[in-house]
Amino acid sequence: xxxxxxxxxxxxxxxxLTGPLITEACLTMKRNRVQFLAQRSTSDIxxxxxxxxxxxxxxxxxxxxxxxxEGPQQTGFSRATLERGIDDFFRQITEENLELLVAQELGHAxxxxxxxxxxxxxxxxxxxxxxxxxxxxHIAAGNLPNPAxxxxxxxxxxRSAQFMKCARGSSFLxxxxxxxxxxxxxxxxxxxxxxxxxxxxxxxxxxxxxxxDCVTATGSDExxxxxRSRLPVRVRFLGYGxxxxxxxxxREMMSERSLPKLVKxxxxxxxxxxxxxxxxxxxxxxxxxxxxxxxxFAAKLAEELAAREAAEPRGPLDxxxxxxxxxxxxFYEIRAAHLPDTQLWCSENSTAWTVIFENETGFQHSCxxxxxxxxxxxxxxxxxxxxxPLRHQISTVGLAATDETAPKLATRFAQWGITRICPxxxxxxxxxxxxxxxxxxxNDLVTWTDWEKDSV
Amino acid sequence: xxxxxxxxxxxxxxxxxxxxxxxxxxxxxKNEFQxxxxxxxRLQYDQIAPYRSLCDRRRKTPATVSDWKDIPALPTSAFxxxxxxxxxxxxxxxxxxxxxxxxxxxxxxxxxxxxxxVYEASLLPWxxxxxxxxxxxxxxWIALTPPSSACPHSSLIHMFEAVQKAFAPGExxxxxxxxxxxxxxIRFSEVFxxxxxxxxxxxxxxxxxxxxxxxxxxxxxxxxxxxYQLPPGSRLMETGGYKGRSRELPKAxxxxxxxxxxxxxxxxxxxxxxxxxxxxxxxxRTCFDAxxxxxxxxxxxxxxxxxxxTGAEVAFGEPGLVRIHDLANIWSIAAVQTEDLxxxxxxxxxxxxxxxxxxxxxxxxxxx
Numbered sequence: 001x002x003x004x005x006x007x008x009x010x011x012x013x014x015x016x017l018t019g020p021l022i023t024e025a026c027l028t029m030k031r032n033r034v035q036f037l038a039q040r041s042t043s044d045i046x047x048x049x050x051x052x053x054x055x056x057x058x059x060x061x062x063x064x065x066x067x068x069x070e071g072p073q074q075t076g077f078s079r080a081t082l083e084r085g086i087d088d089f090f091r092q093i094t095e096e097n098l099e100l101l102v103a104q105e106l107g108h109a110x111x112x113x114x115x116x117x118x119x120x121x122x123x124x125x126x127x128x129x130x131x132x133x134x135x136x137x138h139i140a141a142g143n144l145p146n147p148a149x150x151x152x153x154x155x156x157x158x159r160s161a162q163f164m165k166c167a168r169g170s171s172f173l174x175x176x177x178x179x180x181x182x183x184x185x186x187x188x189x190x191x192x193x194x195x196x197x198x199x200x201x202x203x204x205x206x207x208x209x210x211x212x213d214c215v216t217a218t219g220s221d222e223x224x225x226x227x228r229s230r231l232p233v234r235v236r237f238l239g240y241g242x243x244x245x246x247x248x249x250x251r252e253m254m255s256e257r258s259l260p261k262l263v264k265x266x267x268x269x270x271x272x273x274x275x276x277x278x279x280x281x282x283x284x285x286x287x288x289x290x291x292x293x294x295x296x297f298a299a300k301l302a303e304e305l306a307a308r309e310a311a312e313p314r315g316p317l318d319x320x321x322x323x324x325x326x327x328x329x330x331f332y333e334i335r336a337a338h339l340p341d342t343q344l345w346c347s348e349n350s351t352a353w354t355v356i357f358e359n360e361t362g363f364q365h366s367c368x369x370x371x372x373x374x375x376x377x378x379x380x381x382x383x384x385x386x387x388x389p390l391r392h393q394i395s396t397v398g399l400a401a402t403d404e405t406a407p408k409l410a411t412r413f414a415q416w417g418i419t420r421i422c423p424x425x426x427x428x429x430x431x432x433x434x435x436x437x438x439x440x441x442x443n444d445l446v447t448w449t450d451w452e453k454d455s456v
Numbered sequence: 457x458x459x460x461x462x463x464x465x466x467x468x469x470x471x472x473x474x475x476x477x478x479x480x481x482x483x484x485x486k487n488e489f490q491x492x493x494x495x496x497x498r499l500q501y502d503q504i505a506p507y508r509s510l511c512d513r514r515r516k517t518p519a520t521v522s523d524w525k526d527i528p529a530l531p532t533s534a535f536x537x538x539x540x541x542x543x544x545x546x547x548x549x550x551x552x553x554x555x556x557x558x559x560x561x562x563x564x565x566x567x568x569x570x571x572x573x574v575y576e577a578s579l580l581p582w583x584x585x586x587x588x589x590x591x592x593x594x595x596x597w598i599a600l601t602p603p604s605s606a607c608p609h610s611s612l613i614h615m616f617e618a619v620q621k622a623f624a625p626g627e628x629x630x631x632x633x634x635x636x637x638x639x640x641x642i643r644f645s646e647v648f649x650x651x652x653x654x655x656x657x658x659x660x661x662x663x664x665x666x667x668x669x670x671x672x673x674x675x676x677x678x679x680x681x682x683x684y685q686l687p688p689g690s691r692l693m694e695t696g697g698y699k700g701r702s703r704e705l706p707k708a709x710x711x712x713x714x715x716x717x718x719x720x721x722x723x724x725x726x727x728x729x730x731x732x733x734x735x736x737x738x739x740x741r742t743c744f745d746a747x748x749x750x751x752x753x754x755x756x757x758x759x760x761x762x763x764x765x766t767g768a769e770v771a772f773g774e775p776g777l778v779r780i781h782d783l784a785n786i787w788s789i790a791a792v793q794t795e796d797l798x799x800x801x802x803x804x805x806x807x808x809x810x811x812x813x814x815x816x817x818x819x820x821x822x823x824x
Contacts, residue, residue: 319775319797322764323811326777327795330531334538337509349766 001066006182008195009171017197019207022163025193026211029161030134036187037159042112045156046098048185053093056086056180063180067173074172075145077274078315085273088429089146093153097432102157104433105442106130112157115451125453130446132158133213133236139199139227140166141218144277145173147240150432150441151216152177156188158445163193163208171196199223202230209235214445216240238444240437243395244365247284247424248383249297250401250409254290259300262400265425266297266372267304269398270353272428274314275368279396279420279427282366283373285383294376295343298357301374302345305353314352314370324367325351332356362386380409384416391417395437398424462499463542466492467574467786470756474784477755478581484755492783493524493758496790503542506534507789525760525769529779529791535563535733542787543568552611552732555699565611565732571787575735576618578784582754583619586739587662587693587726595624595689596654600642600665600673603630607640611732612695616664632669639701642669644676651684660689663718667694668702670714675702677717685719691743692720695728697810722746729807733792735784740804750804756783761800764811775799775808 003010008017008025055061064086071082103109108116115127136155140148148164152174155162164174175194182189197204199219205227209215214236217227224239231237247266269281284301286294317325329351335342341359353370361377363386377383387394399421401409410421419438420430435441470492477484498518501508507530511517516528530540532554541548543566550572553562567575588595599616607613613630620628631650635641654661665673670692677683692714698704705713711725723746730737736757740749753759760769761776770776778794785792797808 317765319764319808320811323777323795323797326764326767327531327533327811330793331533333513334506334510334531334534337513338506338538349768351765 001062003175003179006189007175007178007193009166009175017195017201017204019203022195022204022207023211025195026135026161026163026208029163029191029193030211032187032190033134033159033161037156037161037191040159040188042102042110042157045159045188046095048181048188049093049098049153049156050095052177052180052184053090055184056090056177063176063183067176071172072315075170076315076317078313080312081271081274081315084312085146088272089149092429092432098153098157101432101441105440106446112159112446115449126450127453128448128450130158130448132160132446134161135211135213136160136162136445137208137212137215138162138164139215139217139219140164140170140174141223142167142170142276144273145177146273146277147218148174149177152181152192154441154445156181156191157442160214160445161191161193163195163212165199165205165208166194166196168196168198200226205230214238216445236445238439241393243278243393243437244363244390245279245281245394245396245398245427246363247281247398247427248380248400248409249284249286249294249424250399250405251287251290252402252405253400254286254292254294254297256292258400259292259297262424263297263300263304265400265423266301266398267308268425269427270301270305270370270372271308271312271314275366275370275372277428279430280368281372281398281427282368283364283375284398284424285361285375285377288376288378294374295341295357298343298355298374299345301372302353302355305355305370305372306347309347309352309370317351317369321367321369322351325354325369325371328367328371329354363390380412384412387416394418396420396422396427396430398422398427400424463503463786464570466496466499467570470574470783470786471577474577474581474754474756478585481755489756489758489783490524492756493527493781493790494518494521496783496786497521497524497527499786500542500789504540504789506538507540510534524758524781527781527791529781529793530789531793532563532731532733532795535565536561539564539566540789541566543571550614551609552614553609554732555610555612555696562609563731563733565734565788568787571735572614574784574786575614576622578736578754578756578782579615579618580622582737582739584623586742587619587691588623589742589744590689593623593662593689594659595691596650596659596661597624597627597629598647598650598661598663599630600632600647600663600669601630602632602634602640603628606634612666612730615730615737619664632665640666640669642672642676644673647673648680648682651686654690655684655687658687660687660691662690663692665694666696667705667707667710668696668698670694670710671698671702671705674710674713674717683717683719690718690720691724691726692718693726693728693739695730727751731792731794733785733788734780734782735786735788736782738804750801750806751798752804753780753782757781759805761798761805764797770800772800772802777811778805778807 056064068079107118110116111130115129117127138151178192178194209231212235216238218240221241228237266284286297332344336344343357346354357374359376361382364373397413397418501518511528514528547568548566550567552565597620601613604613604617631643631647632640715722723744727740728737729751738751738753740751758781760779762779763770763776778796778798780792795811798805
């Protein structure tokens with residue numbers, strides 16, 4: 001597939017970007033926005049998004065085919081992993097879900113189109129509407145495409161011109177999505193720009209930030225601090241720092257009946273995007289004292305990972321990532337040889353998957369790419385004590401608990417500072433209405449205008 | 457009581473091998489290495505219980521292994537918590553620790569008088585061959601580290617002391633000291649005075665130090681606005697990483713700056729690769745030989761560069777993890793799996809650096 005040169009990211013790698021080029025791109029998009037996007041209705045935008053999403057799910061769609069063909073080389077994900085990720089994401093882009101999102105975030109489905117009033121506003125004899133930033137800039141990180149796709153969708157809903165800066169070598173999938181939008185509706189596509197450069201290029205970034213009205217960024221705390229310090233005061237900044245996630249299985253669930261389902265669910269979370277997202281689990285905690293021993297969960301998880309590797313292989317790794325897994329395995333192999341309550345299961349002659357079982361509750365960062373810790377613990381309080389150094393760095397808990405125990409566990413997690421609790425097996429599939437890191441998705445982007453009616 | 461005789465007899469055999477192979481590296485044939493490695497494996501398997509349990513677990517025991525490449529290698533992380541030594545406690549006169557400010561628990565390599573003497577038997581000929589190949593060098597020795605009295609657990613400083621004793625008896629010179637926060641500091645004024653004396657008398661110098669000490673030296677030279685032209689025949693040997701003790705310069709950049717500031721040709725700058733867990737060292741060139749840098753161990757040490765993905769040996773030109781089989785590690789473990797990545801070449805290897813964040817954070821191997 002030959003993609004036309006619509007975006008800066010389509011240019012050959014040797015093409016050099018300059019500050020004036022970035023400024024020009026921003027100004028063009030802003031003009032296009034006024035002409036083609038600002039006056040479009042929410043329902044119209046939603047219709048276009050749903051059509052694009054539907055096409056992506058069709059097996060013969062050229063963008064999908066290209067993503068699956070070229071993706072393994074470009075992103076390091078195997079075809080099967082990409083296919084699953086694409087389907088999981090686009091399946092959710094439906095009219096109903098997008099309308100729900102707008103209503104949830106803004107209190108009224110028409111809030112982006114016209115002055116409108118929810119129940120509370122009607123009582124106060126007031127209406128309000130919201131407007132998005134003229135130019136929304138995204139500093140996207142890493143190879144996982146869904147955060148980038150979602151950012152572009154949110155920006156279209158707020159009728160913003162958007163400039164997405166991708167990290168070196170990571171623009172492939174966001175770019176394909178942008179091309180698919182362009183193909184569906186060239187006017188919308190003309191309000192989007194994508195480019196790739198290594199973060200910190202001050203000439204390019206200063207030009208970009210000077211035109212921006214709102215900047216979203218994903219990255220390490222240092223990266224976010226550096227970006228924030230360079231933004232003009234009028235620019236709104238939304239930073240999403242690195243987060244980690246874990247699974248939690250309560251003792252009531254550790255029964256012969258539930259175990260196979262739980263293990264399948266956990267495997268789902270581990271293999272989705274090869275565990276590389278902030279929502280992927282590093283550790284699955286299993287409460288001690290159930291019908292079955294927590295170590296059995298680990299053993300069954302290893303079996304399931306092995307089976308899934310045959311159907312949905314993880315794909316090749318770069319030398320450094322493979323070396324990190326191999327070296328970490330060597331460490332646990334020695335530990336397992338000397339401590340009865342440490343066990344190690346792993347793929348033979350490859351680093352495809354690894355399960356470490358430990359009777360030590362401390363949170364451990366996994367080296368990812370399907371390397372999972374299973375740790376047994378007494379109860380939630382024991383875990384929270386150990387997690388204290390990571391407070392505010394945890395995103396998601398994939399919870400497996402009964403209807404009786406779940407509310408108590410969830411409330412405690414929430415009060416402690418965890419921002420998302422979902423069933424085990426759905427960690428990497430947040431709904432569209434998910435509040436990223438506990439922040440509203442659309443509401444953080446927009447500006448409200450309240451109109452107080454003259455009631456005299 | 458542990459029977460040490462077999463180890464001593466192995467040590468005698470190895471010394472003979474080393475003395476032949478030092479002069480003629482090719483004299484140590486594949487078969488001889490194979491037989492030495494398998495014999496040593498048998499001894500270490502029998503005498504070192506934690507090693508035996510790993511070998512049993514991998515089903516690689518003296519009864520099943522017939523090629524040295526199949527002898528189980530212990531990861532360097534295992535040296536932190538396990539007592540990997542066949543030396544009785546009463547004979548352990550020295551212990552070398554791995555360096556690094558971020559390490560909570562260092563690796564430990566126990567030595568006795570006899571094992572240190574094997575260490576030196578392995579060190580000296582290979583050092584001489586690469587660093588002081590001339591018969592009469594008449595060098596002024598400058599080690600930038602503190603002396604061993606200040607850092608008794610540093611294998612590097614022990615090495616610097618041993619080579620100075622062997623090649624410049626009576627002139628042991630250490631220009632570093634331990635600061636109050638236990639970091640290594642250079643007494644710059646003394647170093648510079650010595651360098652200036654040597655330049656005045658045109659006596660060639662040899663500088664020994666770690667990469668981060670050389671960065672400190674460069675910074676100080678820059679601050680004082682000094683550039684030297686060291687006398688012909690001068691040389692420099694650097695080793696190790698930065699370990700957060702200085703800003704990090706890529707090796708080529710470090711070498712370029714050293715060459716500029718000290719007036720040394722690049723061929724006079726050598727890198728050493730060693731670690732506290734080993735008893736032998738590799739050098740990336742012979743002094744004044746300008747051929748491409750490739751690390752080579754002495755013939756009594758063999759290495760395999762293994763694919764981190766499959767564990768199999770990589771092809772020439774491919775990267776992988778360095779696994780080292782050091783026959784001079786008699787009373788410890790000969791087969792050591794490092795966390796270092798390197799490219800395999802026909803002659804030697806090229807280091808790429810350490811595998812990232814290999815050890816789980818805050819995790820002690822044996823913590824329950």
